[in-house]
Amino acid sequence: MAVYTDVSPEQLEAFLSTYDLGRLRAFKGIAEGVENSNFLLQTEAGSFILTLYEKRVNPADLPFFIGLMQHLAARGIDCPQPVKNREGVALGTLAGRPALIATFLYGTSVRRPSVANCAALGTALAGLHRAGADFTASSRVNALSVPGWRPLYEQAKDRADTVAPGLSALIADELSVLEPAWPSGLPAGVIHADLFPDNVFFTGEELTGLIDFYFACNDLLAYDVAICLNAWCFEPDGAYNQTKGRALLAAYRTVRPLSDQEIAALPMLCRGAALRFLLTRLVDWLNVPPGALVRPHDPKEYLRKLRFHRSVTSPADYGVAS
Numbered sequence: 053m054a055v056y057t058d059v060s061p062e063q064l065e066a067f068l069s070t071y072d073l074g075r076l077r078a079f080k081g082i083a084e085g086v087e088n089s090n091f092l093l094q095t096e097a098g099s100f101i102l103t104l105y106e107k108r109v110n111p112a113d114l115p116f117f118i119g120l121m122q123h124l125a126a127r128g129i130d131c132p133q134p135v136k137n138r139e140g141v142a143l144g145t146l147a148g149r150p151a152l153i154a155t156f157l158y159g160t161s162v163r164r165p166s167v168a169n170c171a172a173l174g175t176a177l178a179g180l181h182r183a184g185a186d187f188t189a190s191s192r193v194n195a196l197s198v199p200g201w202r203p204l205y206e207q208a209k210d211r212a213d214t215v216a217p218g219l220s221a222l223i224a225d226e227l228s229v230l231e232p233a234w235p236s237g238l239p240a241g242v243i244h245a246d247l248f249p250d251n252v253f254f255t256g257e258e259l260t261g262l263i264d265f266y267f268a269c270n271d272l273l274a275y276d277v278a279i280c281l282n283a284w285c286f287e288p289d290g291a292y293n294q295t296k297g298r299a300l301l302a303a304y305r306t307v308r309p310l311s312d313q314e315i316a317a318l319p320m321l322c323r324g325a326a327l328r329f330l331l332t333r334l335v336d337w338l339n340v341p342p343g344a345l346v347r348p349h350d351p352k353e354y355l356r357k358l359r360f361h362r363s364v365t366s367p368a369d370y371g372v373a374s
């Protein structure tokens with residue numbers, strides 16, 4: 053569950069009184085999510101999401117995340133729109149935490165994405181990349197790109213083999229391949245960087261919302277595509293589903309073409325994306341605080357994906373032709 057900070061009705065009423073959202077009708081904590089405390093608010097003006105930012109979010113990054121959501125929403129992307137208080141300010145403080153009220157998005161996330169869901173995701177991802185192209189008000193370095201991986205490995209290497217035999221050596225080998233060969237010079241811009249199925253809402257087959265922009269940053273656009281191929285196109289048995297990959301990539305390319313260089317780099321980018329999530333999951337898995345209510349994500353899922361990418365010989369294996 054993800055409510056780390058309790059908020060009393062009195063605190064919330066006082067906070068809400070600085071907004072033009074009417075009186076509070078109801079509020080409840082949201083169990084999903086792992087990073088921040090989220091609440092569903094019902095006020096006289098409708099439904100909203102209240103987020104209290106917890107320890108892993110750097111307050112210095114909040115203007116980037118909030119500015120980005122405002123920018124994307126203004127360009128027609130279905131993402132949470134930060135709500136400003138009567139003084140025109142979106143970011144406030146509640147229960148000692150930085151706090152944001154944002155618009156509520158309708159729809160539900162899918163557990164097992166279909167081919168049609170993958171295609172819709174590809175279209176939405178390319179739309180997000182295009183809409184973010186002129187977001188220049190601020191920028192954010194991707195702390196979880198190549199330079200961030202080795203420090204994570206250092207934290208995990210001594211105990212990695214308790215998760216899977218040989219894992220420590222395999223990660224060391226990956227780092228020695230990826231660090232010197234990581235693509236450069238590809239088109240870059242704002243990426244979501246965590247557009248997993250739990251962060252995408254559908255109503256039927258229609259994609260109705262993208263949420264959780266708290267890993268967004270400036271990085272290679274094709275790296276975001278690689279993150280999504282990893283998150284959307286593998287089956288529960290660990291097999292890559294080329295039909296889903298083909299649908300995702302083809303839909304993406306109808307909105308934002310991929311260059312030959314980006315396509316050629318896909319195998320390396322997919323490997324890197326798998327390693328990035330393997331590493332963060334591994335560190336979290338090995339450091340679950342006693343009594344924690346949040347269940348860490350399984351690092352072995354990303355180990356299986358990484359093994360697939362190591363066996364890839366051509367971008368065509370992902371369902372794309374250059």
Ligand SMILES: Nc1ncnc2c1ncn2[C@@H]1O[C@H](COP(=O)(O)OP(=O)(O)O)[C@@H](O)[C@H]1O
Nearest residue numbers: 082084085086087088090101132155156157264
């Ligand atoms: N704007 C929104 N509209 C509707 N539901 C939302 C919205 N933002 C968050 N949620 C709900 O809150 C849950 C957790 O949000 P998320 O941003 O993924 O949290 P975390 O960053 O803590 O992982 C989501 O799974 C969703 O159910």
Ligand SMILES: N[C@@H](CCOP(=O)(O)O)C(=O)O
Nearest residue numbers: 085086087246248329333349
């Ligand atoms: N998507 C990441 C974990 C981040 O969780 P989120 O709830 O903030 O999307 C993973 O699967 O490892």
